[in-house]
Amino acid sequence: xxxxxxxxxxxxxxxxxxxxxxxxxxxxxxxxxxxxxxxxxxxxxxxxxxxxxxxxxxxxxxxxxxxxxxxxxxxxxxxxxxxxxxxxxxxxxxxxxxxxxxxxxxxxxxxxxxxxxxxxxxxxxxxxxxxxxxxxxxxxxxxxxxxxxxxxxxxxxxxxxxxxxxxxxxxxxxxxxxxxxxxxxxxxxxxxxxxxxxxxxx
Amino acid sequence: xxxxxxxxxxxxxxxxxxxxxxxxxxxxxxxxxxxxxxxxxxxxxxxxxxxxxxxxxxxxxxxxxxxxxxxxxxxxxxxxxxxxxxxxxxxxxxxxxxxxxxxxxxxxxxxxxxxxxxxxxxxxxxxxxxxxxxxxxxxxxxxxxxxxxxxxxxxxxxxxxxxxxxxxxxxxxxxxxxxxxxxxxxxxxxxxxxxxxxxxxx
Amino acid sequence: xxxxxxxxxxxxxxxxxxxxxxxxxxxxxxxxxxxxxxxxxxxxxxxxxxxxxxxxxxxxxxxxxxxxxxxxxxxxxxxxxxxxxxxxxxxxxxxxxxxxxxxxxxxxxxxxxxxxxxxxxxxxxxxxxxxxxxxxxxxxxxxxxxxxxxxxxxxxxxxxxxxxxxxxxxxxxxxxxxxxxxxxxxxxxxxxxxxxxxxxxx
Amino acid sequence: xxxxxxxxxxxxxxxxxxxxxxxxxxxxxxxxxxxxxxxxxxxxxxxxxxxxxxxxxxxxxxxxxxxxxxxxxxxxxxxxxxxxxxxxxxxxxxxxxxxxxxxxxxxxxxxxxxxxxxxxxxxxxxxxxxxxxxxxxxxxxxxxxxxxxxxxxxxxxxxxxxxxxxxxxxxxxxxxxxxxxxxxxxxxxxxxxxxxxxxxxx
DNA sequence: AATGAATGAGGATTCATTCAT
DNA sequence: CATGAATGAATCCTCATTCAT
Numbered sequence: 001x002x003x004x005x006x007x008x009x010x011x012x013x014x015x016x017x018x019x020x021x022x023x024x025x026x027x028x029x030x031x032x033x034x035x036x037x038x039x040x041x042x043x044x045x046x047x048x049x050x051x052x053x054x055x056x057x058x059x060x061x062x063x064x065x066x067x068x069x070x071x072x073x074x075x076x077x078x079x080x081x082x083x084x085x086x087x088x089x090x091x092x093x094x095x096x097x098x099x100x101x102x103x104x105x106x107x108x109x110x111x112x113x114x115x116x117x118x119x120x121x122x123x124x125x126x127x128x129x130x131x132x133x134x135x136x137x138x139x140x141x142x143x144x145x146x147x148x149x150x151x152x153x154x155x156x157x158x159x160x161x162x163x164x165x166x167x168x169x170x171x172x173x174x175x176x177x178x179x180x181x182x183x184x185x186x187x188x189x190x191x192x193x194x195x196x197x198x199x200x201x202x
Numbered sequence: 203x204x205x206x207x208x209x210x211x212x213x214x215x216x217x218x219x220x221x222x223x224x225x226x227x228x229x230x231x232x233x234x235x236x237x238x239x240x241x242x243x244x245x246x247x248x249x250x251x252x253x254x255x256x257x258x259x260x261x262x263x264x265x266x267x268x269x270x271x272x273x274x275x276x277x278x279x280x281x282x283x284x285x286x287x288x289x290x291x292x293x294x295x296x297x298x299x300x301x302x303x304x305x306x307x308x309x310x311x312x313x314x315x316x317x318x319x320x321x322x323x324x325x326x327x328x329x330x331x332x333x334x335x336x337x338x339x340x341x342x343x344x345x346x347x348x349x350x351x352x353x354x355x356x357x358x359x360x361x362x363x364x365x366x367x368x369x370x371x372x373x374x375x376x377x378x379x380x381x382x383x384x385x386x387x388x389x390x391x392x393x394x395x396x397x398x399x400x401x402x403x404x
Numbered sequence: 405x406x407x408x409x410x411x412x413x414x415x416x417x418x419x420x421x422x423x424x425x426x427x428x429x430x431x432x433x434x435x436x437x438x439x440x441x442x443x444x445x446x447x448x449x450x451x452x453x454x455x456x457x458x459x460x461x462x463x464x465x466x467x468x469x470x471x472x473x474x475x476x477x478x479x480x481x482x483x484x485x486x487x488x489x490x491x492x493x494x495x496x497x498x499x500x501x502x503x504x505x506x507x508x509x510x511x512x513x514x515x516x517x518x519x520x521x522x523x524x525x526x527x528x529x530x531x532x533x534x535x536x537x538x539x540x541x542x543x544x545x546x547x548x549x550x551x552x553x554x555x556x557x558x559x560x561x562x563x564x565x566x567x568x569x570x571x572x573x574x575x576x577x578x579x580x581x582x583x584x585x586x587x588x589x590x591x592x593x594x595x596x597x598x599x600x601x602x603x604x605x606x
Numbered sequence: 607x608x609x610x611x612x613x614x615x616x617x618x619x620x621x622x623x624x625x626x627x628x629x630x631x632x633x634x635x636x637x638x639x640x641x642x643x644x645x646x647x648x649x650x651x652x653x654x655x656x657x658x659x660x661x662x663x664x665x666x667x668x669x670x671x672x673x674x675x676x677x678x679x680x681x682x683x684x685x686x687x688x689x690x691x692x693x694x695x696x697x698x699x700x701x702x703x704x705x706x707x708x709x710x711x712x713x714x715x716x717x718x719x720x721x722x723x724x725x726x727x728x729x730x731x732x733x734x735x736x737x738x739x740x741x742x743x744x745x746x747x748x749x750x751x752x753x754x755x756x757x758x759x760x761x762x763x764x765x766x767x768x769x770x771x772x773x774x775x776x777x778x779x780x781x782x783x784x785x786x787x788x789x790x791x792x793x794x795x796x797x798x799x800x801x802x803x804x805x806x807x808x
Numbered sequence: 809a810a811t812g813a814a815t816g817a818g819g820a821t822t823c824a825t826t827c828a829t
Numbered sequence: 830c831a832t833g834a835a836t837g838a839a840t841c842c843t844c845a846t847t848c849a850t
Contacts, residue, residue: 015813031317033235037841047815049843054813058841113315116379118233134382154393161381162394169371177318179363180333191356192364199401217830239824249832251826260824419834435721437639441820451836453822458834462820517719517782522637535786558797565785566798573775581722583767584737595760596768603805621809643845653811655847660809664845814848822840829832 016054018044023065027106032114059120062110067126069104069111070133076100077136086144091197093137094167098193101171109175112168134160141200151202159200166196218256220246225267229308234316261321264312269328271306271313272335278302279338288346293399295339296369300395303373311377314370336362343402353404361402368398420458422448427469431510436518463524466514471530473508473515474537480504481540490548495601497541498571502597505575513579516572538564545604555606563604570600622660624650629671633712638720665725668716673732675710675717676739682706683742692750697803699743700773704799707777715781718774740766747806757808765806772802 022043026035037058041048055061080096082088101108111130116122138160144150152159170192173179179188224245228237239260243250257263282298284290303310313332318324340362346352354361372394375381381390426447430439441462445452459465484500486492505512515534520526542564548554556563574596577583583592628649632641643664647654661667686702688694707714717736722728744766750756758765776798779785785794 036839038839048841049816050814052842109315112380113311113374113378115233115377118235131382157382158385158390158393159397161385161390162397165371165375165394166368166398167371168375169367169369172315172374173367173370175317176315178314180336180359183360183363188360188363191360192367195361195364195401196368199397238822240822250824251833252831254825255830440818442818452820453837454835456821513719516784517715517778519637519781520783522639538786561786562789562794562797563801565789565794566801569775569779569798570772570802571775572779573771573773576719576778577771577774579721580719582718584740584763587764587767592764592767595764596771599765599768599805600772603801642843644843654845655812656810658846811850812848813850815846817844819843820840823838825836827833827835829834 015044015046015050019046019051019054019061020065020068023061024068024107027065027110028104031106032110057120062114062119063122063126065107066111066114066122067129069107070126070130072104073097073100073111074129074133074136077133081136085149086140086147087149087201089140090137090144090150090163090200093140094163094193094197097133097167098171098189101168102174102189105175108171113172134164137163144200144202149202150200152200163196163200166199167193170196217246217248217252221248221253221256221263222266222270225263226270226309229267229312230306233308234312264316264321265324265328267309268313268316268324269331271309272328272331274306275299275302275313276331276335276338279335283338287351288342288349289351289403291342292339292346292352292365292402295342296365296395296399299335299366299369300373300391303370304376304391307377310373315374336366339365346402346404351404352402354402365398365402368401369395372398419448419450419454423450423455423458423465424469424472427465428472428511431469431514432508435510436514461524466518466523467526467530469511470515470518470526471533473511474530474534476508477501477504477515478533478537478540481537485540489553490544490551491553491605493544494541494548494554494604497544498567498597498601501537501571502575502593505572506578506593509579512575517576538568541567548604548606553606554604556604567600567604570603571597574600621650621652621656625652625657625660625667626670626674629667630674630713633671633716634710637712638716668720668725669728669732671713672717672720672728673735675713676732676735678710679703679706679717680735680739680742683739687742691755692746692753693755693807695746696743696750696756696769696806699746700769700799700803703739703773704777704795707774708780708795711781714777719778740770743769750806750808755808756806758806769802769806772805773799776802 019040022040023035026039026043030039037048037051040061041051051061055064076099077093077096080092082092138156141150141152141159141163142156145152145156170189174185174189179185221242224242225237228241228245232241239250239253242263243253253263257266278301279295279298282294284294340358343352343354343361343365344358347354347358372391376387376391381387423444426444427439430443430447434443441452441455444465445455455465459468480503481497481500484496486496542560545554545556545563545567546560549556549560574593578589578593583589625646628646629641632645632649636645643657644654646667647657657667661670682705683699683702686698688698744762747756747758747765747769748762751758751762776795780791780795785791
């Protein structure tokens with residue numbers, strides 16, 4: 001009846017992270033619809049109950065995962081941001097965004113394709129964090145517009161969303177493997193990306 | 203003892219269609235993740251078992267739904283195609299594509315966001331049908347390029363895919379309700395759409 | 405994956421009854437709070453899922469049990485009704501009521517101590533059936549009052565409820581084993597019963 | 607690292623009382639079947655584990671609650687006891703008993719409807735305490751019998767139990783909301799109570 | 809005296825599917 | 830062509846309790 005020993009893997013505060021790691025791994029492995037608390041527990045080597053010590057519910061866990069993903073995406077964008085010339089920044093950021101999506105397929109989908117109605121409310125704080133990513137693009141567009149090298153019409157905010165739209169579509173269709181196999185995937189990605197960025201030149 | 207009478211709804215070949223109709227309806231009603239054979243059967247007024255007389259499995263049924271959706275999208279695109287000026291055609295087709303997505307949210311997601319790897323093989327025939335939709339865009343781009351009013355670089359095929367990518371991103375983010383609420387959804391859609399189409403002008 | 409053979413016990417329409425029987429048995433064995441679908445299924449030798457073919461939910465099953473109990477109680481009362489002298493009838497019915505309760509302890513509690521708020525709505529039809537039992541007492545009291553041998557003040561309906569109240573209290577405390585052990589249970593029951601009935605003599 | 611500070615509520619012996627208070631409160635709030643250690647702990651602002659420092663088990667806690675309830679009931683009866691005329695005393699005590707039950711619905715049920723067999727042994731001390739309440743009725747009946755104004759046949763003890771039986775039945779059915787809604791609940795209670803008391807007049 | 813972390817057992821219910829008829 | 834009966838596996842989550850600290 002009582003626990004005999006710290007079963008196998010992480011314990012304490014580490015467990016929380018282990019759970020997130022395993023959840024992320026499983027997301028890629030089996031996909032969101034088949035992600036279950038039991039599988040996560042089995043994966044980390046703890047009991048399903050233990051998960052509830054660290055996450056209120058499955059939704060909360062997913063939220064945490066999304067939050068993590070948003071932070072991670074932000075980091076990737078910042079790391080890729082060359083600073084300086086807005087045009088170059090825009091290209092670099094766009095590329096980094098797409099790469100992030102292609103490198104974290106299921107995580108990306110959970111981050112951007114999950115319906116809010118199907119999940120408990122996303123905490124406001126996490127929402128703000130998600131927003132920061134777009135702000136990055138908005139900033140670049142705004143400064144590029146000021147320097148007359150980028151077209152941020154009608155407003156940098158709208159333009160940033162429009163740009164995002166194109167990048168997301170590219171990632172999304174590639175992840176869903178809907179791009180014709182006869183098109184070399186990487187070459188196509190390059191072409192589409194170039195086109196998208198070009199469309200925002202002044 | 204044999205069944206007494208065809209319970210309520212259609213029988214024979216009709217039943218197949220009734221099942222598809224109900225599945226499509228339920229898709230909107232309860233969403234893909236909660237779509238179940240039983241619910242479909244209850245909705246049509248037949249037994250769950252009967253569905254298996256017409257569809258090998260749930261996957262097969264979903265495939266049929268996708269095929270239907272693809273045909274339906276093709277119809278919508280054709281109906282919206284004004285013929286004549288390639289630039290006008292491109293705008294009209296793009297708009298029609300986006301409208302179809304926004305008008306059939308759940309169906310659209312099943313059509314374009316479902317992972318093929320997690321479903322039984324998508325039949326080649328259906329694949330071809332899906333392809334036709336893109337061909338429409340490709341044709342327009344090709345003829346526009348020939349008339350030097352559209353930019354179909356590097357090839358019409360790639361350009362068509364790139365265009366599709368943008369349109370899909372727009373639909374996808376709107377369906378996932380990820381567009382900032384402060385942006386009027388319809389106005390934003392118009393703006394993004396205009397921008398996308400403009401990017402393909404020569 | 406598929407069923408191999410009609411596992412063990414009843415099948416078909418019989419299964420429904422077997423489930424009810426087992427549920428009734430378990431009620432006595434482990435009590436209402438620990439009654440679970442799984443245990444019932446194990447008891448009858450079918451899968452937990454199968455129960456849902458016959459009962460919509462646990463509540464529905466309990467309702468069915470209550471309905472059965474009410475019918476059964478009604479039968480017991482009728483069988484014990486000697487006809488004729490209202491005083492004798494009242495005594496016989498009262499005794500039969502108490503005996504029924506003592507003979508079906510858990511069933512009795514589910515029938516009369518379960519909080520309606522804690523269960524889905526009790527179907528109207530079953531409600532009427534429950535009512536019939538009281539009507540029997542009401543009839544006897546009314547006819548006894550007419551013959552001036554019983555006191556049905558202020559009205560037969562109220563008097564019947566008041567009588568019921570006493571009988572139920574007797575059953576309830578005996579079932580909860582709250583009657584002092586130094587009092588011989590049966591002798592006490594006789595005494596209390598006699599007193600109750602006497603209180604309704606004119 | 608040791609606990610930093612007594613979190614919020616009481617500590618030491620006070621905590622015991624806080625736990626009982628919260629348990630009683632929760633009993634009304636969520637009902638016995640959904641009463642859980644965790645909920646109690648959350649309510650008091652202590653850890654679930656801490657409860658076990660003061661109560662051996664959930665059963666023990668419930669026992670304590672029952673004991674408290676019995677004391678409380680005893681207080682209510684004593685407070686209502688007018689002294690003097692046995693007939694008046696009997697009426698007053700009976701009314702007080704019923705009121706106590708109706709005013710503390712969930713507690714009353716735990717006190718008188720819980721099956722001892724399904725709980726760890728009820729400590730003898732608590733048993734004695736429960737007994738005192740009945741003794742009160744027994745005394746009144748005995749003195750009333752001596753004064754030939756009450757009927758305590760066959761013995762005051764048995765008569766007290768019989769009286770209790772009726773009072774309990776009244777409370778129990780009212781708590782379970784089994785009294786026909788067409789009967790005004792309070793009026794009916796008055797009528798049934800009057801009848802019960804009258805039945806013990808000499 | 810008090811805690812945080814952990815657990816195994818169990819809760820009701822839904823699912824896609826299959827069998828014999 | 831159609832069915833009703835049945836199933837095992839899976840779902841999220843809650844429970845009372847215990848351990849080391």
